Amino acid sequence: MRFTAENAAVAEDVIARYPVARSALIPLLHLAQEQDGHVTEEAMEHIAELLGITPAEVLGTASFYEMFKLEPVGDYVVNVCTNISCMLRGGEELLHHLEQRLGIRAGDTTPDGRFTLEDVECIAACTEAPCLQVNYRYFHRVTADQADELVDDLRAGRLDNDIPRHGILSRVRQQLPDTRAGVAPPDRNVEPPWLARNTEGTTGGATS
Amino acid sequence: MTDVDATTDGGSRELPRIVSSRWDLADGYTLDRYRETGGYRALAKAVTEMTPAQVADQVKGASLLGRGGAGFPAGVKWGFCPPGVFPRYIVVNGDESEPGTYKDRLLMERDPHQLIEGVLIACYAIGASQAFLYVRGEMALAQERLAGALNDAYAAGLVGDHILGTDFSVDIVLHWGAGAYIVGEETALLESLEGNRGMPRLKPPYFPAAKGLYMQPTVVNNVETLSNLPWIVENGGAAFGDLGAESSKGTRLFAVSGHVRNPGVFEVEFGVTTFRDIIFGERYADGIRDGNELKAFIPGGASAAWFFEEHLDLPLEAGAVGAAGSMLGSGAIVVMDETTDVVKAAWRIVRFFAHESCGKCTPCREGTAWLEKVLRRMLDGYGRPADVNKLLDICDNISPSIAWPPKQTTICPLGPSAVAPIASAILRFRDEFAAYCGGAAEVTVPVNGKAYLSTPPTVSAGATP
Amino acid sequence: MTATAADTVGITVDGQPIEAMKGELVIAAAERNGIYIPRFCYHSRMKPVGMCRMCIVEIDTGRGPALQPSCMIECTDGMTVSTGSPVTRKAQEGVLEFLLVNHPLDCPVCDKGGECPLQDQTMAYGPGESRFVEEKRHFEKPIPVSDLVLLDRERCILCDRCTRFAKDVAGDPLIHFMDRGSQTEVNTFPEHPFASYFSGNTVQICPVGALTSTPYRFKARPWDLEQVESTCTSCSVGCRVVVQSSRNRLVRYQGVDNDAVNWGWLCDKGRFDFEAVNSEDRLGEPLVRDAALSLKPATWSEALSRTAEAVKEGLDRSGPEGFAVIGGARLTNEECYAWVKLAKGVIGSDHVDAQLGDGLPAEVVLGLPRATIDDACRPGGTVVVMGPDLKEELPVLYLRLRHAVRESGVKVVELASVATSLTDQLAAVSLRYRPGCALPVVRALVGRHDVDDEVGGVAPEALRAAQQVLGDGPVTVVLGRGNLAESARSIGAAAAAIHHSLADVRFLSGLRRANVHGALELGMAPGLLPGRVTLDGGREWFADRWPTLPKARGLDAAGILRAAADGKIDTLVLLGSDPLADFLDRDLARRGLAGARTVVALDQFLTESVKQADVVLPVAGYGEVEGTTTNLEGRVSTLARTVTAPGTAQADWIVAAELADRLGGDLGVGSVADLAAEIEAVAPVFSGLTAEALRSPVGREGVVVGMPSRRSGNGAEESEVAKAAPDEPTVDEAATRGQTAPAVADEAVVAAESNQGTTPELEPTGVLPPTSGVPLPVWTVIDPPSVDAYSLRLVVTRKLYDRGTLVRSSPSLADLAEPAILHLHPQDFDRLGVAAGADVRITSTKGNVTVPTVPDPGVPRSVAHLHANRAGGRANVLIDGNSPVTDVRVERP
Numbered sequence A: 001m002r003f004t005a006e007n008a009a010v011a012e013d014v015i016a017r018y019p020v021a022r023s024a025l026i027p028l029l030h031l032a033q034e035q036d037g038h039v040t041e042e043a044m045e046h047i048a049e050l051l052g053i054t055p056a057e058v059l060g061t062a063s064f065y066e067m068f069k070l071e072p073v074g075d076y077v078v079n080v081c082t083n084i085s086c087m088l089r090g091g092e093e094l095l096h097h098l099e100q101r102l103g104i105r106a107g108d109t110t111p112d113g114r115f116t117l118e119d120v121e122c123i124a125a126c127t128e129a130p131c132l133q134v135n136y137r138y139f140h141r142v143t144a145d146q147a148d149e150l151v152d153d154l155r156a157g158r159l160d161n162d163i164p165r166h167g168i169l170s171r172v173r174q175q176l177p178d179t180r181a182g183v184a185p186p187d188r189n190v191e192p193p194w195l196a197r198n199t200e201g202t203t204g205g206a207t208s
Numbered sequence B: 001m002t003d004v005d006a007t008t009d010g011g012s013r014e015l016p017r018i019v020s021s022r023w024d025l026a027d028g029y030t031l032d033r034y035r036e037t038g039g040y041r042a043l044a045k046a047v048t049e050m051t052p053a054q055v056a057d058q059v060k061g062a063s064l065l066g067r068g069g070a071g072f073p074a075g076v077k078w079g080f081c082p083p084g085v086f087p088r089y090i091v092v093n094g095d096e097s098e099p100g101t102y103k104d105r106l107l108m109e110r111d112p113h114q115l116i117e118g119v120l121i122a123c124y125a126i127g128a129s130q131a132f133l134y135v136r137g138e139m140a141l142a143q144e145r146l147a148g149a150l151n152d153a154y155a156a157g158l159v160g161d162h163i164l165g166t167d168f169s170v171d172i173v174l175h176w177g178a179g180a181y182i183v184g185e186e187t188a189l190l191e192s193l194e195g196n197r198g199m200p201r202l203k204p205p206y207f208p209a210a211k212g213l214y215m216q217p218t219v220v221n222n223v224e225t226l227s228n229l230p231w232i233v234e235n236g237g238a239a240f241g242d243l244g245a246e247s248s249k250g251t252r253l254f255a256v257s258g259h260v261r262n263p264g265v266f267e268v269e270f271g272v273t274t275f276r277d278i279i280f281g282e283r284y285a286d287g288i289r290d291g292n293e294l295k296a297f298i299p300g301g302a303s304a305a306w307f308f309e310e311h312l313d314l315p316l317e318a319g320a321v322g323a324a325g326s327m328l329g330s331g332a333i334v335v336m337d338e339t340t341d342v343v344k345a346a347w348r349i350v351r352f353f354a355h356e357s358c359g360k361c362t363p364c365r366e367g368t369a370w371l372e373k374v375l376r377r378m379l380d381g382y383g384r385p386a387d388v389n390k391l392l393d394i395c396d397n398i399s400p401s402i403a404w405p406p407k408q409t410t411i412c413p414l415g416p417s418a419v420a421p422i423a424s425a426i427l428r429f430r431d432e433f434a435a436y437c438g439g440a441a442e443v444t445v446p447v448n449g450k451a452y453l454s455t456p457p458t459v460s461a462g463a464t465p
Numbered sequence C: 001m002t003a004t005a006a007d008t009v010g011i012t013v014d015g016q017p018i019e020a021m022k023g024e025l026v027i028a029a030a031e032r033n034g035i036y037i038p039r040f041c042y043h044s045r046m047k048p049v050g051m052c053r054m055c056i057v058e059i060d061t062g063r064g065p066a067l068q069p070s071c072m073i074e075c076t077d078g079m080t081v082s083t084g085s086p087v088t089r090k091a092q093e094g095v096l097e098f099l100l101v102n103h104p105l106d107c108p109v110c111d112k113g114g115e116c117p118l119q120d121q122t123m124a125y126g127p128g129e130s131r132f133v134e135e136k137r138h139f140e141k142p143i144p145v146s147d148l149v150l151l152d153r154e155r156c157i158l159c160d161r162c163t164r165f166a167k168d169v170a171g172d173p174l175i176h177f178m179d180r181g182s183q184t185e186v187n188t189f190p191e192h193p194f195a196s197y198f199s200g201n202t203v204q205i206c207p208v209g210a211l212t213s214t215p216y217r218f219k220a221r222p223w224d225l226e227q228v229e230s231t232c233t234s235c236s237v238g239c240r241v242v243v244q245s246s247r248n249r250l251v252r253y254q255g256v257d258n259d260a261v262n263w264g265w266l267c268d269k270g271r272f273d274f275e276a277v278n279s280e281d282r283l284g285e286p287l288v289r290d291a292a293l294s295l296k297p298a299t300w301s302e303a304l305s306r307t308a309e310a311v312k313e314g315l316d317r318s319g320p321e322g323f324a325v326i327g328g329a330r331l332t333n334e335e336c337y338a339w340v341k342l343a344k345g346v347i348g349s350d351h352v353d354a355q356l357g358d359g360l361p362a363e364v365v366l367g368l369p370r371a372t373i374d375d376a377c378r379p380g381g382t383v384v385v386m387g388p389d390l391k392e393e394l395p396v397l398y399l400r401l402r403h404a405v406r407e408s409g410v411k412v413v414e415l416a417s418v419a420t421s422l423t424d425q426l427a428a429v430s431l432r433y434r435p436g437c438a439l440p441v442v443r444a445l446v447g448r449h450d451v452d453d454e455v456g457g458v459a460p461e462a463l464r465a466a467q468q469v470l471g472d473g474p475v476t477v478v479l480g481r482g483n484l485a486e487s488a489r490s491i492g493a494a495a496a497a498i499h500h501s502l503a504d505v506r507f508l509s510g511l512r513r514a515n516v517h518g519a520l521e522l523g524m525a526p527g528l529l530p531g532r533v534t535l536d537g538g539r540e541w542f543a544d545r546w547p548t549l550p551k552a553r554g555l556d557a558a559g560i561l562r563a564a565a566d567g568k569i570d571t572l573v574l575l576g577s578d579p580l581a582d583f584l585d586r587d588l589a590r591r592g593l594a595g596a597r598t599v600v601a602l603d604q605f606l607t608e609s610v611k612q613a614d615v616v617l618p619v620a621g622y623g624e625v626e627g628t629t630t631n632l633e634g635r636v637s638t639l640a641r642t643v644t645a646p647g648t649a650q651a652d653w654i655v656a657a658e659l660a661d662r663l664g665g666d667l668g669v670g671s672v673a674d675l676a677a678e679i680e681a682v683a684p685v686f687s688g689l690t691a692e693a694l695r696s697p698v699g700r701e702g703v704v705v706g707m708p709s710r711r712s713g714n715g716a717e718e719s720e721v722a723k724a725a726p727d728e729p730t731v732d733e734a735a736t737r738g739q740t741a742p743a744v745a746d747e748a749v750v751a752a753e754s755n756q757g758t759t760p761e762l763e764p765t766g767v768l769p770p771t772s773g774v775p776l777p778v779w780t781v782i783d784p785p786s787v788d789a790y791s792l793r794l795v796v797t798r799k800l801y802d803r804g805t806l807v808r809s810s811p812s813l814a815d816l817a818e819p820a821i822l823h824l825h826p827q828d829f830d831r832l833g834v835a836a837g838a839d840v841r842i843t844s845t846k847g848n849v850t851v852p853t854v855p856d857p858g859v860p861r862s863v864a865h866l867h868a869n870r871a872g873g874r875a876n877v878l879i880d881g882n883s884p885v886t887d888v889r890v891e892r893p
Ligand SMILES: Cc1cc2nc3c(=O)[nH]c(=O)nc-3n(C[C@H](O)[C@H](O)[C@H](O)COP(=O)(O)O)c2cc1C
Pocket: B065, B066, B067, B068, B069, B070, B071, B072, B074, B093, B094, B095, B096, B097, B098, B181, B182, B183, B184, B185, B186, B187, B220, B221, B222, B223, B225, B226, B412, B413, B414
């Protein structure tokens, strides 16, 4: 889908944070995924328009990154780490257990569209192996029983407050207030004022 | 199995905790708690009492080594920005994805203001007009905590225009990735931040300090590196230098994972503690699980050459580890006990590199994928006697002469990183490879990395037993 | 330019000391000195990316040898390079093996087989056998990425050449890397094909057979091909090409890397319109209108006799003024000369015009100081584009200018009444002027006064910004017809105003048709004789050399058609021209063709106009005649003959010679070589331009004739012709003698008819050849009326793909020409009460057409924008050639 009016406003705000608009590409792809659960072709076309690039360039970037789902995925994307630290402590077994439990292979989505299961690379919780994420929220040192319980809780909606549906990452948006310093465009070669202190030998104080 | 109970405490209360001091506080991530515990004092000190050059001198004096993997001194790196060229940018590398590495996420989730303060200090020192905080895409909580912290800091006049009422103004823009390990490499990080596929740039000519973000001078520093700055400014570079060893100063975070009794992230004095201390010490990882024997350990993340029993007494110090043929990398120690199938372990690490290759360089793109397929075939029971030698020859084509530090036919070190686990495992545990290859495993390809040839090897390079 | 010590560094490659340019890449320096380093991704016309790693060699800069990609490393003093060391060789073999592990090795069925760098380098540097026993990567076999290009992703080695070309060179990033690592592939976005005018270049630069073109696919194998170097004549840029044929049929053109012009690139129209030469629709035998008024096949003898009789009768009836020629821009220089000599020198009529009212007066093209493409693209300069949308009409000039803007800091000021492909991407300032107001806008632009008010629809801020840019560096003006519905006169006057006000300004012609510049240089316009001399100025010189000469200045195409309509033309010759399609006033063209007593058409196709002829003479086409052609710079380069014409089709010059013969005259030439020699001898600006000169190393890239010598620092002057023919001192003399600055009159002083020249200042003597130099005409420019509230002002521009004969006769291109559609500003729809997409009727004083509409923010309000020569609605039905502008009504049909 194209961005809703509200999200289009967010998009404008995000673009304005960067000295070069194209830098907003990945944030806007996240915004699209937040809106639709995955990144749709219409969204990519809309992003291309907003940034003045071609849809092929948008897709070139989007398809490079693991997290951008170009096809629909489940409400819950369950990522089980099987990289070295987790492999050493049962990550693969945990993944297989969830495959059995959900009745799908890693990479697939349950027919009811609730779960997508993925075999993923290290998610930076190595000392807490085996670990997994649901929509990028961590669960550490997960046993098979705990995995079952997790699936039940998710199905029953008991974790709705903790785990938003797929696509939503940070539930807190950075706000850049009026007291922002403003972007620093690459083609404007001006020395920041405070560096003058080096030559003047002055320090600090309220100089403004 | 909840979200917030990482085992972080090695029990070393008496050691200075420079970066992890607030990890035990449930609300350590809030602005109030941060200020109550001394937060933003260093920033105030820097911008009201010190010139930018004085701040940079303190950091230089502290010999703060980069914590992102390459271990380059931060103060020296800052000095590479060409004079008179502006704007300069700071980009925070919070993409933590090297297998075995777990520390930056904790720093971002539990003490976001410390990082923000560090970024501000760095911006002040080098004259950066805008900073970008690049957080790994998969770290939703870190993103939320940093977004909240930045919003509060802006509201408190700590970030933005005329910080603390001075002429120092800078924005910090929170940005996050979307799942690609290679984006941790600094030039790929910049490509990604420019909205492109995260493919590394060739250095030279694209050293970020000279031609970085938008081809402007850019300092890329790791989260942990920058998190040290408030302490250094407040206590002085000299105090930092009093801790640790000659070439590795201060403290450092190490994540010990794998087959240990007490896996955890420990802040230890840099360069003094040994691998034996941290793997076997009661205050730390507390030894191998189930009373098993140590088989091998990775001293610095998946890209590092493996160490063995005979390396245990080496200090956690960059120079000593380098001399022994591996690296401390990103502070990731992964311990493998006697039950480990090293062929499988090597395969799993190689699979990672094959999966994460950006695809730019032929040897990395095709070579890592080929290595992975050969190892997978061996594990599936279809190994051939020539496979082991072939693996090494493919390695040699990716990283000529299989040396340490690795040489490369590629743009960045990712491709050559896949060589370390294979060379380590084959040279030390050739019989296990032979077992997967019909009982035989001839090796004629010469291997040169010191850790690969460390005693007692079961084979020596170029020889058949 | 010779290198000085400061520009060079000394390096050693394989023990051999080499002088490299500062900043030069190792791979290029080595190649310049005969050491070839293998490569796939490196391409000398694009920025290196260092992806394929094939070019890695050991480089030592003092810290010991290290493997480095030679395509990314710049030479530094004292550097040592080893391209064949064991370490280098092992690494290169390794890279090749890696490239082959996922390659399908389907060489026997691959178009590239036999000319494939991957195949060749595997032979030269590769491992003996494959050790890869795993499953290869699979992709769906070739997928169309556009109508012209197919992509086989299994063969792709991800060198980034095509994608880099698309983004950096063409500016059409519609193909892109997708996915990551070993899954990486090149592809398009769904439903957004690689619709670039330059897509064929990607096929040419693909180092494997991953990209193939539909027109060439499976047509031939490299070892069957015959090839010759030639020049593309699909437009006037004059790109150098290699023409490849197989069994007497053209099968492929490849761009040649010519420094001065095309750098190896071609546009797709130029690359693929060879299909037209092979077309089944080509005329192979003469046709003569019989008693029943239908065209019937005839022998050459019958057809020529019929023509000669008609001409003779006409001469008897009305003298030489009854004979007229329209067209000639499709001919070679030699053929142009033959026809000019026939018309002006044998028959004695000056009613000759190579243009169809859609160009510029010959005096403007020949009389202003000219620039080369390199002049325009010189770093730091400014280019004023007051002419066509370069991407649509002169595509490779667009590529050169795009490069100059992006890489050399060249700034573009654009004067155009609607947005063009320069507007968003390249122009520093775009002056969107009201049609008809070019002169006042230009006056404000080059005037030295401050601009405070709107001029001709352009805001003062924009004018001031443009003034600023003009102050930055040397100025080149690309001059042509941006809007065919705006009179040539107003463009000519604007050009004169620029010439008058800016010292050192030079002009690059933006006329599009193949050899129109050669035709004008050779006198195919009223009032001119070959060699850039006026009829009067050259009278004495040519009187000694030609049987006769016209008494007075003749008519241009519009005048000829008007005279024909009035029954005053006995024989009208169409030299490869189609006035019904191309002349700006279709109604006049129709009446002219009907009114001429006899119409003789020399053509390759039975076009709409040719169908009106009484005698149709089939002529040879591209690749079927040898000779030379002249591009928009005035650069003369060779055309090769490689296939034979269909049926009994003859070269145009032979027809001229035969006719002369039948008229009892003698053209005095028996071959193309004779013609070339005669041109060299009689046409001043061509003096010295011998066949040898064109074969010399410099001349091979083309020689610019009549170029005022570059004013170098020390005042030494060297003409291009002299450079190409250094052994002939007389040449230099003759060539430079032939060049004086044209006399320029203030443009608005005297009221005079268009195209009325004044006499050159230097009188020719009997001994010396005439001084070349064509004075600018003087015009009265009538201010355009203001648009009334119910009307819109018409803007007509061209698209690359239209209903032109070449495109229509090339099956691969024909479908790319879109039907006519009216572009209107989005806010004009409501005012006019029409709906987007719906059909509207456009009415002018001349006629009306009915076409659909589309909203287009690139069109200013109160402007109606149509494209010329498109199916479903011809713009030349509407254009009023007598008025400076054309206003139209747009309403529901
Ligand atoms: C393949 C690869 C992956 C990397 N990943 C990371 C990473 O996830 N985080 C990080 O801080 N540095 C990473 N680095 C190191 C960065 O390139 C860079 O050296 C570092 O961010 C600089 O910061 P520092 O000097 O503060 O350590 C990686 C390097 C390579 C070659």
